Amino acid sequence: MNSNIKELLLGNAAVARGLYEAGISVVSAYPGTPSTEITEAIAKYDEVYSEWAPNEKVAFEVAFGAALGGARAFCAMKHVGLNVAADPLYTASYIGTNGGMVCAVADDPGMHSSQNEQDSRHHAIASKVPMLEPSSSQECKDYAMLAFELSEKYDTPVLLRLSTRISHSRSPVTIGNRNDVPLRGYKKDPQKHVMMPAMARARHLFVEERTEKLREYAETSGINKTEYNSDAIGIICAGTTYNYAKEAMGKNASYLKLGMVNPLPVKLIKDFASKVKRLVVIEELDDIIETHCLKNGIPCEGKNLFPVCGEFSQSIVRKALTGEENSYVSVDCELPPRPPVLCAGCPHRGLFYALKDMKLFVSGDIGCYTLAAQAPLAMIDTCVCMGASVSGLHGFNIARGRDGAKNSVAVIGDSTFCHSGVTGLMDIAYNQGISTVIVLDNSITGMTGHQNNPANGLTIKGDPTVAVNLEALAHALGINSVRVVDPFDIENVRKTVAEELEKDEPSLVISRRPCALLKNVKHKAPVTVNEKCIGCKACLRVGCPALSQKDGRAAIDATQCVGCGVCASACRFGAIV
Numbered sequence: 071m072n073s074n075i076k077e078l079l080l081g082n083a084a085v086a087r088g089l090y091e092a093g094i095s096v097v098s099a100y101p102g103t104p105s106t107e108i109t110e111a112i113a114k115y116d117e118v119y120s121e122w123a124p125n126e127k128v129a130f131e132v133a134f135g136a137a138l139g140g141a142r143a144f145c146a147m148k149h150v151g152l153n154v155a156a157d158p159l160y161t162a163s164y165i166g167t168n169g170g171m172v173c174a175v176a177d178d179p180g181m182h183s184s185q186n187e188q189d190s191r192h193h194a195i196a197s198k199v200p201m202l203e204p205s206s207s208q209e210c211k212d213y214a215m216l217a218f219e220l221s222e223k224y225d226t227p228v229l230l231r232l233s234t235r236i237s238h239s240r241s242p243v244t245i246g247n248r249n250d251v252p253l254r255g256y257k258k259d260p261q262k263h264v265m266m267p268a269m270a271r272a273r274h275l276f277v278e279e280r281t282e283k284l285r286e287y288a289e290t291s292g293i294n295k296t297e298y299n300s301d302a303i304g305i306i307c308a309g310t311t312y313n314y315a316k317e318a319m320g321k322n323a324s325y326l327k328l329g330m331v332n333p334l335p336v337k338l339i340k341d342f343a344s345k346v347k348r349l350v351v352i353e354e355l356d357d358i359i360e361t362h363c364l365k366n367g368i369p370c371e372g373k374n375l376f377p378v379c380g381e382f383s384q385s386i387v388r389k390a391l392t393g394e395e396n397s398y399v400s401v402d403c404e405l406p407p408r409p410p411v412l413c414a415g416c417p418h419r420g421l422f423y424a425l426k427d428m429k430l431f432v433s434g435d436i437g438c439y440t441l442a443a444q445a446p447l448a449m450i451d452t453c454v455c456m457g458a459s460v461s462g463l464h465g466f467n468i469a470r471g472r473d474g475a476k477n478s479v480a481v482i483g484d485s486t487f488c489h490s491g492v493t494g495l496m497d498i499a500y501n502q503g504i505s506t507v508i509v510l511d512n513s514i515t516g517m518t519g520h521q522n523n524p525a526n527g528l529t530i531k532g533d534p535t536v537a538v539n540l541e542a543l544a545h546a547l548g549i550n551s552v553r554v555v556d557p558f559d560i561e562n563v564r565k566t567v568a569e570e571l572e573k574d575e576p577s578l579v580i581s582r583r584p585c586a587l588l589k590n591v592k593h594k595a596p597v598t599v600n601e602k603c604i605g606c607k608a609c610l611r612v613g614c615p616a617l618s619q620k621d622g623r624a625a626i627d628a629t630q631c632v633g634c635g636v637c638a639s640a641c642r643f644g645a646i647v
Contacts, residue, residue: 079243081236084207085174086111087243088214089144092170093251094118096136098129100489101518102148103183104237105176109146110521113530117248122521122530125456125489126151130158130173134227137171138263140254142218146174149188150455154490159227160197161265164273166225169254170218176232179354180381183234185436185453187379189355194229194332198277200284201229201332202293203309207241213329216293224280224287231331233354235310235381285333293329296342300324303391304346306339306359306370311352311382318388334362343368350375350391354382412441414616415586415593415632418510420557421481422449423612423636424564431478433466435459435486438516446613450481457482457490463505464498472504476571479579480507485515485523488538492547498576499548506570506577509540510557513584520587544578551577558583560639586632594633599624603645609637 113120123129136143194201308328351372360372434450443450463480527537570577616630
């Protein structure tokens with residue numbers, strides 16, 4: 071392929087291209103916004119084995135195992151996913167690799183699609199592995215390739231830190247050819263690969279020595295670049311903050327752009343600081359670079375100027391450094407609100423509407439169904455992390471006793487259940503709990519854009535495979551009472567859940583109907599409103615975006631309605647048919 075060819079690529083797609091050109095052999099990941107598109111893009115290359123793993127820990131371990139086996143391997147996840155994968159990461163740092171091992175972690179400043187604003191640089195520091203942070207799609211590709219070289223040279227996993235803006239922004243990328251990297255041989259070496267205490271102590275010394283070698287690399291390799299313009303102000307930045315700073319300050323500042331954010335250089339920063347009158351660190355989320363500077367006796371400004379919360383912008387940087395605000399033009403009109411809602415025809419809506427009048431405590435989880443926390447459904451009481459709905463309900467019911475258990479349920483999606491809900495259900499059965507868990511089985515991983523999972527019988531490439539039998543799995547865990555309901559059958563849902571809540575044993579209810587957006591789902595004709603409508607607004611309680619009120623009566627948007635009939639169940643007058 072001609073190396074002069076350029077394509078306009080998402081940061082995530084550029085990472086995938088870099089993986090391909092680096093000669094990668096194995097990819098394992100769990101979908102998580104904003105990292106998902108990396109794996110979707112690399113899965114299109116037939117030369118690369120790609121898979122969706124049940125969770126991030128498994129994905130990391132698969133990739134690490136492949137690297138030990140001599141292949142170049144990769145895994146991807148969002149920032150909270152790295153929490154799940156932290157267990158193998160910290161020990162993999164001690165063991166090192168054979169073939170190259172790279173893990174992309176995508177942070178989400180501003181929480182566009184996340185439950186917290188975690189800064190993954192802390193994991194790099196604590197696990198003592200190098201971390202690279204690109205600032206453009208071209209660097210996404212280049213750093214992905216460089217990461218494998220560093221991994222193999224320094225015998226370490228490498229973290230590639232992305233953020234929402236880098237992952238989901240497009241910029242030009244030069245396309246190259248794939249490098250055919252041969253499989254490395256495997257040598258049996260328990261002293262290196264088996265982390266019992268005696269071996270681990272020696273490997274810890276290796277890790278510390280490796281960190282110093284990588285720090286010297288950070289000082290001299292050129293991955294951390296200086297741009298000298300004005301000596302009035304020098305800005306230290308990395309990733310997306312480099313773009314904001316350049317847009318805001320242009321030639322009125324000098325820049326030290328860090329491409330490696332762990333370990334950080336010392337001499338390079340001191341040299342840069344000596345050439346400017348004022349040193350400012352711009353970094354989203356935590357003050358990691360600023361703290362590093364201050365610890366090494368380098369005076370600087372940082373979080374005294376910039377917030378520790380939220381996503382930055384060019385205007386935020388300009389105002390903080392110059393006091394100037396961007397000019398803007400206001401438009402004298404009121405934009406209609408557009409809150410995130412469950413899609414028209416979403417099977418989760420029927421389930422939550424059925425539960426609404428039962429006045430239950432609902433232990434929630436991560437997925438589309440978390441949107442049911444908002445009015446008018448307002449049915450989610452908690453949301454912590456993947457799988458926490460099941461384990462959390464068990465704890466809630468231990469605290470509140472049988473009366474609590476009779477008035478509480480957990481809800482969890484099919485993909486999330488496979489991710490980390492199974493062990494919680496096992497805990498309930500093993501410890502003789504009496505909690506009722508509802509799996510919302512919509513046959514897809516909906517929250518991240520329709521990825522297959524172990525419960526729907528399709529691989530990442532859409533090929534048929536074994537599907538986890540949720541009913542059989544529940545029985546194997548010790549759950550005797552397992553029921554399957556159609557979430558659009560409102561009365562049966564209420565009856566079934568009420569019956570299970572009365573039992574003095576754990577229960578699993580599977581609410582099964584495919585996502586309304588799946589291509590193979592056939593919908594009914596849209597419902598209509600007849601003359602019986604009195605404008606009582608009861609139908610609006612289901613929270614369907616296809617429903618509204620016009621001229622004092624219910625109105626149906628036929629372009630959105632899929633004929634699920636949940637709104638008809640809410641109407642006491644038979645006005646919706």
